[in-house]
């Protein structure tokens with residue numbers, strides 16, 4: 001056993017030694033292997049390092065190169081980007097424009113479609129009409145011939161009617177003027193104005209009567225002033241007057257105009273017509289003659305224009321002109337001229353005996369192509385007179401105003417011509433010198449007024465006795481004795497129709513003047529003036 005143990009120990013030692021040798025061997029080979037690996041790795045690491053360094057160099061070179069190119073690229077890209085942005089906004093703009101024009105086109109299309117539909121429907125109806133007309137062409141042609149014939153007949157009838165109208169117009173003119181002549185070529189109307197609101201209570205009304213007011217309206221009675229007889233009896237006599245017409249205080253300007261409208265017609269028919277207002281200051285002359293809108297002048301003008309148009313359908317054309325003058329202190333003044341020239345500029349009266357025509361030389365003669373023009377003219381005359389009034393107080397009451405409207409007519413169908421004048425005269429106040437108690441300049445004015453009014457009376461009286469002079473000789477007519485009568489020479493007398501308005505105040509205080517005026521008017525009314533003749537009614 002021991003030996004075995006020893007053997008075993010030896011074996012074990014041997015094995016141990018063997019194992020230690022193996023281990024050492026293995027350790028050595030391990031160490032070699034590790035060293036080999038280390039060396040290999042070291043080598044490989046060196047290689048790798050070298051490679052890395054090389055690469056790194058290459059990269060840094062590359063990076064440097066790349067860095068430079070990148071900046072350039074960036075700048076280029078920025079430029080490209082802004083170019084692109086600009087292009088984009090341009091494109092957006094263009095797109096908007098396109099969109100808008102598209103919208104327009106779309107709405108135009110809708111409109112065109114509507115129009116096309118309307119045209120199509122019109123075309124359809126035209127086609128239907130053509131079909132209808134074609135189908136009825138024969139009936140249509142008959143109807144057309146019939147219509148043509150009827151139209152020819154109507155035209156013939158119209159021509160006959162026009163001819164008849166023309167003849168009737170000539171007859172009307174003749175009859176109208178015959179009636180005027182039968183009424184007398186000088187007529188007198190009396191107008192009593194109403195009492196005015198500003199009359200005081202102490203102003204009592206005169207006792208005026210209108211006995212036939214419900215009938216013909218031609219009479220007026222006035223209770224005269226009271227007189228005391230030797231026995232002490234107080235009496236007052238009633239004065240009765242009769243004229244062609246008496247208008248009481250309630251009559252309007254329109255009622256008065258109705259009576260004189262026919263005289264205005266005569267002026268259009270080629271007669272010289274003279275309408276004048278006579279009476280004391282404040283008796284209503286201007287109210288009657290020139291009240292704006294409804295006085296005799298504005299109404300006469302309106303009637304003339306109406307008639308002018310009516311007569312145009314009968315072939316008549318009229319040319320109207322106007323002069324407006326005043327006679328103040330026996331001096332003629334142009335109321336249509338410069339107010340500064342009043343009483344300074346010398347005006348001359350010219351008579352054309354062949355045409356019985358009077359013109360005032362150096363005074364404006366205005367063509368009157370519309371009623372408005374006449375109203376403008378009247379307004380400027382009133383203005384001029386009021387300018388003068390500041391110099392010599394109440395000028396309009398102290399002068400005679402004469403509006404001369406000339407009417408020249410020609411008938412293009414018959415060749416007839418006529419020339420008439422309408423004189424509208426507002427006389428100065430007629431109060432007597434002894435009653436007015438004035439002196440100085442006013443006395444001179446009053447004397448001049450009275451002289452011209454008395455000349456007017458003389459002229460009318462002389463006209464009344466014309467033809468009844470000794471040996472049938474024409475009586476002398478003293479036209480030249482005053483500016484007023486000389487101016488109105490062809491409008492007072494044989495060739496003219498005259499209407500005098502005697503204006504009367506209704507107040508007791510004015511009774512004396514009222515009676516004087518009415519007596520003067522009675523003389524005029526009792527005058528018979530010969531037959532009026534139309535002016536130069538000739539055929540070409």
Ligand SMILES: Nc1ncnc2c1ncn2[C@@H]1O[C@H](COP(=O)(O)OP(=O)(O)OP(=O)(O)O)[C@@H](O)[C@H]1O
Pocket residue numbers: 192193194196249279280281282283284285286287288396397398427428429503
């Ligand atoms: N028929 C009438 N109806 C109402 N008022 C009237 C009438 N007539 C005259 N008048 C008034 O009487 C006053 C005097 O009238 P108007 O100025 O016409 O008198 P006249 O005679 O022209 O005076 P003058 O000689 O001073 O110019 C005015 O206030 C006017 O309005």
